[in-house]
Amino acid sequence: PHARVGGISGLLEFIVERGETEDIPKLAERLQLHTEDLLAIIDAATLLGFAKVEAGDITVTEIGHIFADANILSSKEIFRQQALANAPLVATIYQTLLEKENHEMRADFFMDILDEYYPEEEAQRQFETAVDWGRYAELFEYDASERWLSLSVSGDE
Known part of the structure; x- marks a missing residue:
């Protein structure tokens, strides 16, 4: 998936602030985006193990939550582990x-x-x-x- 790290972390932070799980079409509406425009970022977050998608909802995983809340040095280390593994x-x-x-x-x-x-x-x-x-x-x-x-x-x- 073609998504920048900033897009992935920004999406995760937004979802975590709102409570861990979001309906994807409603999330797109809140962000004033087409659902398709979010899919690359969602796919990347899922590939890296930071989120999971089920029945039209995106849920931030435990490691995704840790990544979203981490300082820059910790986030780089978490991202490194997830990228090498996934x-x-x-x-x-x-x-x-x-x-x-x-x-x-x-x-x-x-x-x-x-x-x-x-x-x-x-x-x-x-x-x-x-x-x-x-x-x-x-x-x-x-x-x-x-x-x-x-x-x-x-x-x-």
């Missing part, structure tokens, strides 16, 4: 960088893999989302001008 592309990029002796890799390596499964535009969006999530979690860094990924110093353990 976001395969983020985990693949991180593991590849760990395995490389210099902990660096061309972005094109990952784009070539994604191109095998997705149209070019979708592959780019998948990559950008993984980079956004990995950078937020301080797992890796990305030099967009050089198109190089490298392990974050804090992620190099």
Whole structure:
């Protein structure tokens, strides 16, 4: 799902403030959005284990509640754990960088893999989302001008 970390955390914070569970169409109405516009953020929150969706309702999970209430350092650590466990592309990029002796890799390596499964535009969006999530979690860094990924110093353990 294509959602920025800020969108995910903002949605979780909003739901937690209102009581843990929200009817998705009513939530969209309150936020003055179309339901479809929320779905990418909801899908991302669900993928990461921060929320669950059942019968048209979104409920924040225990880890989602902790993430929503956390300070920035704690939220990065929680996001790191959830992304590595639940976001395969983020985990693949991180593991590849760990395995490389210099902990660096061309972005094109990952784009070539994604191109095998997705149209070019979708592959780019998948990559950008993984980079956004990995950078937020301080797992890796990305030099967009050089198109190089490298392990974050804090992620190099």
